[in-house]
Amino acid sequence: MKPLAALQATLAGEHAAVWIYGVLGAQSSQSRTPGLFDELSTAYALHRKRRDQLEVTISGLDAQPVAAQVSYALPNPARTTAQLRAAALQVEQRLADVYGQQVQSTTHAQRRWAIAALDDCAVRQLGFGGSPTGLPGMPITATGG
Amino acid sequence: MLGILAAGAVAAVAGGCTTSASGHTAGRPPAVVRRPRGVSPDVALAVAAIARIGIVADLLHRTVAHHRGLRHQLAGLAALHAAHLQLLREAVPADRRAAARVPTGHRGRVPRRQQAALAAAVQAERDLRPQLEGLAVRAESGEFARLLAAMSAAVAQQLAAVAPEKAVR
Numbered sequence: 001m002k003p004l005a006a007l008q009a010t011l012a013g014e015h016a017a018v019w020i021y022g023v024l025g026a027q028s029s030q031s032r033t034p035g036l037f038d039e040l041s042t043a044y045a046l047h048r049k050r051r052d053q054l055e056v057t058i059s060g061l062d063a064q065p066v067a068a069q070v071s072y073a074l075p076n077p078a079r080t081t082a083q084l085r086a087a088a089l090q091v092e093q094r095l096a097d098v099y100g101q102q103v104q105s106t107t108h109a110q111r112r113w114a115i116a117a118l119d120d121c122a123v124r125q126l127g128f129g130g131s132p133t134g135l136p137g138m139p140i141t142a143t144g145g
Numbered sequence: 146m147l148g149i150l151a152a153g154a155v156a157a158v159a160g161g162c163t164t165s166a167s168g169h170t171a172g173r174p175p176a177v178v179r180r181p182r183g184v185s186p187d188v189a190l191a192v193a194a195i196a197r198i199g200i201v202a203d204l205l206h207r208t209v210a211h212h213r214g215l216r217h218q219l220a221g222l223a224a225l226h227a228a229h230l231q232l233l234r235e236a237v238p239a240d241r242r243a244a245a246r247v248p249t250g251h252r253g254r255v256p257r258r259q260q261a262a263l264a265a266a267v268q269a270e271r272d273l274r275p276q277l278e279g280l281a282v283r284a285e286s287g288e289f290a291r292l293l294a295a296m297s298a299a300v301a302q303q304l305a306a307v308a309p310e311k312a313v314r
Contacts, residue, residue: 096298103294104287115278115294122298123305132221132302134228138295 006105007058008066010114013098014051015068017091020075021047024087027078036081039127040088047095050117057110089128096121100137187289190280191236194293195246197276198233201269202226204253208266212259219266222303229296236289267308274300 001009021044030037055065075090076083099121102114122136205223209216234242253269256262274297281293 100291100295103281104291106287108282111290112278112282115281115297118294119274119278119298119301122302126302126305132225132299132306134225134299135292135295136298136302138291 001101001105003106003110004058004061004063006102007054007061007110008063010098010102011051011054011058012066013095014047014054015066016072017047017095018044018051019068019072020087020091023074024078024084028081028084033081036084040084043088043092043124046120053113085128089125089130092121092125092128093130096125096137097139100139103137185285187284187286188237188241190284190289190293191233192241194277194280194296195230195233195237197273197280198226198230198296199246200252201273202230204255204269205266207252207255208262211255211257212262214259215263215266218263218307221306222266222270222300225299225303229299232292263308267304270300270304270307273297274304 021040025037025040025044028037028040058065075087078084078087096118099114099118103111103118106114118137122133125136126132202223205219205226209219209223253265256265277293277297277300281290281297284290284293
């Protein structure tokens, strides 16, 4: 994948993340589940910041940043606390793969930035109930062993 | 533990190596060859990564040997390093494997107090992450860069479980 295409794919992923986190935050209760509400709010702010950074980066390459879609499919109905956590986890897992692709497709500062974002996605997954994995953000081939 | 093979990344490194058996061009005596020729820069990075992960893995091993109470707490990191080392060794061509060994002489002392030993191990892991990330930035193969970045992210996840307050940069 060309570097610009990777950046655009990452931006598309962040557009989706911002939209989904917005819904998840609205569905969570600050009074009943303050911890989850804080985690979702923090994630929303972080991904919005990354989205903005990507738009600046892509514009700086004399390209038109990919636009957000009107809406995105939620990973699940997002009604219960468990569903909210599962949806957030899925967002971070998808983004880890996207950032892994950006690491692969870019160099220098863009790669370094993607590495930091991949780290963050990997750790944030744990807060939403994920488990540590051997190679977050890496496409893997099962060997059966 | 992993049950996986990052085949593309490993192949990207190993396939990038063009080392010849002789290490020099025909008609030129070996004496004028100043460094191994044709070795992919990423092979050199893989060798460096093996050394750095190996040093930390060795420290973990000795820490657990001295402080059995830390065995379960550090088991995930130890297994992770073993799996990563195996992947990296597969990336190094056979004729470079002698260089891909954990260096001696870098063995940090294991503190006598358990909590201090845990802190030292966590610090070593924290120090490893920017080293792996630096190697990822330098990698010529994008796939290998991704592999090294994924290894750093995996260490970050384990650190979040072992020492949550120290996992975030």
